[in-house]
Amino acid sequence: MTKTAVVTGASSGIGAATAxxxxxxxxxxxxxxxxxxxxxxxxxxxxxxxxxxxxxxxGASVDAFAAAVEHCEVLVNNAxxxxxxxxxxxxxxxxxxSMYDTNVLGSLRMTQALLPxxxxxxxxxxxxxxxxxxxxxxxxxxxxxxxKHAQTAMVETLRLELVGQPVRVIEIAPGMxxxxxxxxxxxxxxxxxxxxxxxxxxxPLTSEDVADAIAWCVTRPAHVNVDRMVIRPRAQAAQHKVxxxx
Ligand code: 8X3
Numbered sequence: 001m002t003k004t005a006v007v008t009g010a011s012s013g014i015g016a017a018t019a020x021x022x023x024x025x026x027x028x029x030x031x032x033x034x035x036x037x038x039x040x041x042x043x044x045x046x047x048x049x050x051x052x053x054x055x056x057x058x059g060a061s062v063d064a065f066a067a068a069v070e071h072c073e074v075l076v077n078n079a080x081x082x083x084x085x086x087x088x089x090x091x092x093x094x095x096x097x098s099m100y101d102t103n104v105l106g107s108l109r110m111t112q113a114l115l116p117x118x119x120x121x122x123x124x125x126x127x128x129x130x131x132x133x134x135x136x137x138x139x140x141x142x143x144x145x146x147x148k149h150a151q152t153a154m155v156e157t158l159r160l161e162l163v164g165q166p167v168r169v170i171e172i173a174p175g176m177x178x179x180x181x182x183x184x185x186x187x188x189x190x191x192x193x194x195x196x197x198x199x200x201x202x203x204p205l206t207s208e209d210v211a212d213a214i215a216w217c218v219t220r221p222a223h224v225n226v227d228r229m230v231i232r233p234r235a236q237a238a239q240h241k242v243x244x245x246x
Pocket of ligand 1: 174239
């Protein structure tokens with residue numbers, strides 16, 4: 001029986017790259033996202049990917065999605081993102097609420113919906129896409145850092161709670177990734193501001209680099225749990241220590 005991998009937020013960036021990569025590894029991939037047109041394009045290009053509409057902020061959508069997944073060996077909780085760069089003092093409550101709902105509660109909804117199938121598979125893998133923003137904080141990143149720290153806490157808790165059950169719990173924490181859309185969304189569509197994030201940085205990570213890391217962790221033997229993989233470009237030694245060529 002071919003194993004099934006579910007990837008959320010699969011219409012672009014790390015999610016799309018992960019869907020492609022896991023399909024290449026031989027999984028049946030169920031790719032979920034709100035933008036069905038993009039998902040269907042991806043599914044049309046890559047054999048082994050099925051497109052299924054998914055809004056991780058909606059319990060009804062998550063339930064319908066999970067009901068359409070017969071069995072599940074891998075769940076990649078990737079959907080999420082950053083909104084805004086305001087200080088804590090100046091931040092919008094709506095932005096914080098939205099980031100918490102997508103990154104944290106979205107992952108929680110998906111985990112609750114598919115965990116029984118991961119357990120039933122006898123060799124399940126749950127991957128949580130956090131960020132280096134889940135490990136350290138930085139100015140202007142308050143809401144995103146808070147949400148990512150919450151996901152880090154969730155994945156650590158889950159690993160404790162699931163010990164003894166046949167499910168690996170893996171956290172992938174990328175640093176600077178030049179992925180389609182991430183910075184543009186954060187800067188509310190300002191492409192110039194988004195481009196400045198990566199200005200002069202030789203070779204930020206790509207979505208494919210992160211997908212490669214995910215695929216490596218997922219395809220280890222069942223007894224090997226990579227608890228957390230922190231992955232940054234060589235040019236980023238730490239959150240604030242970035243080499244730029246000017
Ligand atoms: C993205 C990494 O540095 O923009 O998750 O917070 S950072």
